[in-house]
Amino acid sequence: MKRNIFTALLLAVMALVFPLGMAASEETPLDSLVEKDSSVDAQGIIFDHLGDRYGWEVPFNHHKSIPLPVIVWGSDGLHVFSSARVDHGAVYRDGNAEFKVAGKDSPYKGKVVELVNGQEVKPAVDISITKNVCGVFISVLLVIWCILSVARWHKSQGMKGPRKMTGAIELVILFIYDGVIKPTLKNKANKFAPYLLTVFFFILVMNLLGLIVIFPGGANLTGNIAVTLVLAIITFLITNIFATKHYWKEVFNPDVPWWFKWPIPIMPVIEIFGIFTKPAALTVRLFANMMGGHMIVIVLTLLIFIFAAMGPVVTGATAVVSIIFSVFMLLLDVLVSFIQAYVFTMLSTLFIALGQEEGHHEGHGNDGHHDGSKHLQDAKTQSSPSANPA
Known part of the structure; x- marks a missing residue:
């Protein structure tokens, strides 16, 4: 039993390690994991894992995620679409409105924003089903x-x-x-x-x-x-x-x-x-x-x-x-x-x-009377001759 638990935990850790290793071995995502001085961006990876997102990442594929519904109220009304439409910086056009996930340099980092005249605008309402x-x-x-x-x-x-x-x-x-x-x-x-x-x-x-x-x-x-x-x-x-x-x-x-x-x-x-x-x-x-x-x-x-x-x-x-x-x-x-x-x-x-x-007065209402009667009855029982067989 202990061996099975240890094996399961080891596989869980490896499942966490392998996605990072696969991501680091590819050319494109290397920029997001490694800075220009070839050091690992530990802070970015940690906060990316701890933070929320619009899709559920797939452990063994750094570029794919399980899509979740994005529900926002834009400048022209309600918009509902899949988070896959705005993955990896893609811009999604829904009617006359355009949406994307704000980048790292944006004040709305990681949030779905609407593009109005080329400017990022936060939707009035965002009730998306995030991770x-x-x-x-x-x-x-x-x-x-x-x-x-x-x-x-x-x-x-x-x-x-x-x-x-x-x-x-x-x-x-x-x-x-x-x-x-x-x-x-x-x-x-x-x-x-x-x-x-x-x-x-x-x-x-x-x-x-x-x-x-x-x-x-x-x-x-x-x-x-x-x-x-x-x-x-x-x-x-x-x-x-x-x-x-x-x-x-x-x-x-x-x-x-x-x-x-x-x-x-x-x-x-x-x-x-x-x-x-x-x-x-x-x-x-x-x-x-x-x-x-x-x-x-x-x-x-x-x-x-x-x-x-x-x-x-x-x-x-x-x-x-x-x-x-x-x-x-x-x-x-x-x-x-x-x-x-x-x-x-x-x-x-x-x-x-x-x-x-x-x-003091509230605690000695009916409950206090009941407790007093109980203690009185206990005292009578203990003092009676029949209560003591000796």
């Missing part, structure tokens, strides 16, 4: 399939424990619910568990797909700060929309000495500032960790090309070391994928729980 958007759709479908497989099993088999992949998914669900959500949110766990479990599996699937170099993987979704920002904003909205009165009271009128609140509202300002730092921390933590993992693997792979000018012996030795470390980093990234999904879910659960705190 990252397509990757999000694929992740959503995979999450739905995973969860529904567990639901279908229990619908047909009752409480019988599932096996194989379905059993593994249910094990993860129970691990997150019983280990994170239930202990933190207690009696309100069922209210927020659907969102928290969904965001965990969504992040996990996106992380794992990003480690695969061929379609449907390869999209660096959680390494895109726009994706992590949207997830953090959803947590922010749930935390504050469903927050209790006590939560908002502690924000605007915290229980601190009066000189922290008047005449200069030091603590209220700090509390309000803290509301917005929580989603910022969620955004940057997930984005930085996942993007860093991708960058390390690419840099290790690029070492082969950086040392290529030193002769075949150095190049061969560098290739072996680079592949070994790349496989190690991929293994580590698999672990990091689980950890980052877990951390995002755990922090989201904590932030939501902070918004569900109740004051």
Whole structure:
């Protein structure tokens, strides 16, 4: 089993290395990989991989990509066409409008622009299905399939424990619910568990797909700060929309000495500032960790090309070391994928729980009466002669 996993990871790394090698061996794309001083353009390659694009590149062919729909609103209305029409700097004419992908020297680098009197103009609306958007759709479908497989099993088999992949998914669900959500949110766990479990599996699937170099993987979704920002904003909205009165009271009128609140509202300002730092921390933590993992693997792979000018012996030795470390980093990234999904879910659960705190009087309503009756009954049971057989 371990040998099969190692072989699969080795093939994944080679699938990442071979496209770069094939591209570097051809005359035309050499200009995009190597600068005039014959040095590898590592920065360009890294950001090209981490960035978004209008097509899904084919690993073993540097010049071809899986076309995706481009949907833009130009000067004369809506235009829908394939991204293959504007590949490699081609200009596509749709009616009276002309479109192309802006080059490296353009302020709209990598974006579809309209040519108006020879000038590049950004379309008013661009809702194209880019690589990252397509990757999000694929992740959503995979999450739905995973969860529904567990639901279908229990619908047909009752409480019988599932096996194989379905059993593994249910094990993860129970691990997150019983280990994170239930202990933190207690009696309100069922209210927020659907969102928290969904965001965990969504992040996990996106992380794992990003480690695969061929379609449907390869999209660096959680390494895109726009994706992590949207997830953090959803947590922010749930935390504050469903927050209790006590939560908002502690924000605007915290229980601190009066000189922290008047005449200069030091603590209220700090509390309000803290509301917005929580989603910022969620955004940057997930984005930085996942993007860093991708960058390390690419840099290790690029070492082969950086040392290529030193002769075949150095190049061969560098290739072996680079592949070994790349496989190690991929293994580590698999672990990091689980950890980052877990951390995002755990922090989201904590932030939501902070918004569900109740004051002293609120927390001793019906629940407090019930707890008091329970403790009284326990005390009576313990004090009765029949409760102690000895």
